[in-house]
Amino acid sequence: MSIFESIKISIQMLLKNKMQSFLTMLGIIIGVMAVVIVMSVGASSQEFILNEVKTIGTDLIGVLPGNSKGAPSSAMGIVNTSLKYEDGEKILNQNNSNIDTLAMYVQGNTKIIAGENDLNISFSGSTENYMIIQKVEIAEGRFYTKEEEKNYSRVVVLGSKVAKDLFGDQSPIGEKVKIKDLSFKVIGVFKEKGSSLTQDQDNSIVVPIKTAQKLLLGIDYINLMRIKVVDESLIDETKEDIRSVLRESHNIDNEDEEDFTINATATALESIEAITNAMTLFLVAVSAISLIVGGFGIMNIMLATVEERISEIGLRKALGAKESQIISQFLIETIVITFLSGLIGIILGIFVSFIIYEVIILLGTNWFFIIPFWSVIFAAFVSIGIGLIFGIAPARKASKLDPIEALRYE
Amino acid sequence: MLIKVNNLEKQFSNGEVVTKVLHGVSFNIEKGEFVSIMGPSGSGKSTLMHILGFLDKLSSGEYLFEGEDVSKLTPDELAEKRGKKVGFIFQSFNLLSTLTVLENVTLPLIYSNVKEKDREKIGKDLLERVGLSHRLDYNPNKLSGGEKQRVAIARALVNNPEVIFADEPTGNLDSKSGFQVMKILQDLNEKGNTIILVTHERITAEYAKRIINIKDGLIISDEKVVNRQIAKDNNELLK
Numbered sequence: 001m002s003i004f005e006s007i008k009i010s011i012q013m014l015l016k017n018k019m020q021s022f023l024t025m026l027g028i029i030i031g032v033m034a035v036v037i038v039m040s041v042g043a044s045s046q047e048f049i050l051n052e053v054k055t056i057g058t059d060l061i062g063v064l065p066g067n068s069k070g071a072p073s074s075a076m077g078i079v080n081t082s083l084k085y086e087d088g089e090k091i092l093n094q095n096n097s098n099i100d101t102l103a104m105y106v107q108g109n110t111k112i113i114a115g116e117n118d119l120n121i122s123f124s125g126s127t128e129n130y131m132i133i134q135k136v137e138i139a140e141g142r143f144y145t146k147e148e149e150k151n152y153s154r155v156v157v158l159g160s161k162v163a164k165d166l167f168g169d170q171s172p173i174g175e176k177v178k179i180k181d182l183s184f185k186v187i188g189v190f191k192e193k194g195s196s197l198t199q200d201q202d203n204s205i206v207v208p209i210k211t212a213q214k215l216l217l218g219i220d221y222i223n224l225m226r227i228k229v230v231d232e233s234l235i236d237e238t239k240e241d242i243r244s245v246l247r248e249s250h251n252i253d254n255e256d257e258e259d260f261t262i263n264a265t266a267t268a269l270e271s272i273e274a275i276t277n278a279m280t281l282f283l284v285a286v287s288a289i290s291l292i293v294g295g296f297g298i299m300n301i302m303l304a305t306v307e308e309r310i311s312e313i314g315l316r317k318a319l320g321a322k323e324s325q326i327i328s329q330f331l332i333e334t335i336v337i338t339f340l341s342g343l344i345g346i347i348l349g350i351f352v353s354f355i356i357y358e359v360i361i362l363l364g365t366n367w368f369f370i371i372p373f374w375s376v377i378f379a380a381f382v383s384i385g386i387g388l389i390f391g392i393a394p395a396r397k398a399s400k401l402d403p404i405e406a407l408r409y410e
Numbered sequence: 411m412l413i414k415v416n417n418l419e420k421q422f423s424n425g426e427v428v429t430k431v432l433h434g435v436s437f438n439i440e441k442g443e444f445v446s447i448m449g450p451s452g453s454g455k456s457t458l459m460h461i462l463g464f465l466d467k468l469s470s471g472e473y474l475f476e477g478e479d480v481s482k483l484t485p486d487e488l489a490e491k492r493g494k495k496v497g498f499i500f501q502s503f504n505l506l507s508t509l510t511v512l513e514n515v516t517l518p519l520i521y522s523n524v525k526e527k528d529r530e531k532i533g534k535d536l537l538e539r540v541g542l543s544h545r546l547d548y549n550p551n552k553l554s555g556g557e558k559q560r561v562a563i564a565r566a567l568v569n570n571p572e573v574i575f576a577d578e579p580t581g582n583l584d585s586k587s588g589f590q591v592m593k594i595l596q597d598l599n600e601k602g603n604t605i606i607l608v609t610h611e612r613i614t615a616e617y618a619k620r621i622i623n624i625k626d627g628l629i630i631s632d633e634k635v636v637n638r639q640i641a642k643d644n645n646e647l648l649k
Contacts, residue, residue, distance in 0.1 A: 316517070
């Protein structure tokens with residue numbers, strides 16, 4: 001008996017009892033659907049997060065105050081003051097050919113007033129190379145110069161949303177705004193960038209770093225330093241260069257005493273990928289449980305089917321069917337059922353993932369529609385595998401039936 | 411010699427209770443014979459037929475089919491013998507309602523690996539011989555009892571078997587259909603087929619040429635039929 005013959009017989013059986021077939025298949029359909037959805041949403045969210053990180057740039061090295069080993073100092077309410085403006089200067093003065101440019105940052109929140117309007121926003125104090133590192137552009141006016149940075153100039157560059165909220169459609173260039181009771185001159189407006197996971201450029205302002213340190217925050221340290229390397233491949237090498245400069249500057253001999261932390265977005269990317277992969281794997285494992293439950297459902301139904309078809313099995317044996325032929329008939333029947341269920345599950349899973357994608361896009365997030373190819377292959381093979389595993393017991397039971405007993409059974 | 415049975419015994423054990431059904435029977439059947447195995451219910455005649463038809467195993471004694479010791483055959487060899495050497499006609503027809511008439515007839519050919527095209531041709535020829543070529547694609551449930559039994563006969567013949575076993579083939583039929591079935595069996599025998607008919611009625615048994623009479627698991631007589639019933643002469647058929 002050929003495989004096609006067996007498949008034909010099993011499809012005939014399925015069609016004969018549509019409702020029962022459907023209920024039998026439901027467990028596998030739902031299980032496969034869940035696996036496909038989880039894998040799709042997992043891959044999509046991974047892509048989303050990685051994309052967010054990549055917008056910051058993978059050729060950047062960040063330097064933070066404090067040692068990364070042990071609890072972060074900020075978590076314990078301690079402000080780390082170990083990183084200074086001079087540290088950045090020293091790194092730049094090395095004239096390291098790997099380093100493209102460097103920006104330093106201080107951050108804070110403040111109220112900004114322009115005439116009748118006021119806003120609560122976050123602000124950055126930064127150096128002249130801010131725009132290169134942050135990948136922002138000026139829409140109107142200009143950014144401040146090195147001179148203005150060093151001379152504590154009270155100039156400010158506004159995010160596009162801040163400009164709009166404070167000045168409406170009017171040009172804010174040359175206008176005065178009040179920050180912490182001090183008057184600042186607006187010299188530029190950034191182009192709209194859109195929000196990302198890490199910051200909302202459009203809703204913030206930038207002032208020269210020394211101005212921010214002295215006039216707005218009253219501090220002498222910096223919160224963050226970002227260094228852009230010439231090429232991503234130079235990151236590890238450059239990190240070590242920076243480390244030795246900072247150690248020398250801070251008089252530190254060994255790693256445990258380091259009062260700064262150097263990291264790179266490229267390595268962060270790897271760990272994010274690892275974390276999201278683990279998350280997806282975990283969710284797949286959870287949804288796979290429903291597949292196993294579905295498998296037992298199929299086995300139960302197939303055992304009942306054997307019971308219902310005892311006289312058919314007996315007749316087939318009386319007409320010359322070998323045990324192996326009965327086994328393969330029932331096994332193929334089970335596999336056909338689970339495979340069809342898998343197929344329906346895959347289609348429904350893709351469909352639901354697409355709806356999820358549409359809804360998230362509608363809610364305004366840059367989501368992705370990804371169906372990992374191997375998730376479809378995986379789901380198809382798992383459903384066939386379930387048919388094989390859970391079909392064996394009913395098929396063996398059928399093949400072992402005594403032909404006369406089976407023929408007598410009415 | 412087609413069938414040689416020597417001191418054949420059969421017992422069923424159901425836990426501790428052992429029931430002896432056949433107490434040692436011996437007979438020979440030649441190719442081309444038409445033999446009735448006759449006896450009341452419980453006599454062991456059906457069990458005997460099951461053993462002869464490779465459906466059941468003997469407990470002791472000897473059964474040679476075409477000179478081959480059947481008790482030495484493996485399950486697969488037995489299945490092959492069932493498929494190719496014998497054909498069964500059952501009292502309750504045993505047709506599969508999920509298949510068409512033609513598919514029912516050709517079902518044994520699937521198990522002996524005959525190609526689909528050849529199967530169809532063989533099936534159609536046989537259904538024509540039993541006068542059912544207009545019912546090929548019917549569901550068996552839609553046929554009358556007599557038609558069902560003729561489908562079963564066609565199925566029994568499909569592998570060109572050495573022996574046809576008919577177990578009370580007229581038991582569920584009205585008398586006219588019964589005569590038709592007996593006529594087909596007698597025609598087949600005329601053409602050289604060996605037929606073994608199992609029945610509890612003497613009148614049905616007398617369509618055969620020889621009657622083996624069984625009672626309580628023993629042969630009480632084995633003799634030629636003197637006044638043989640001839641189905642084609644029956645008036646009922648002419649109506």
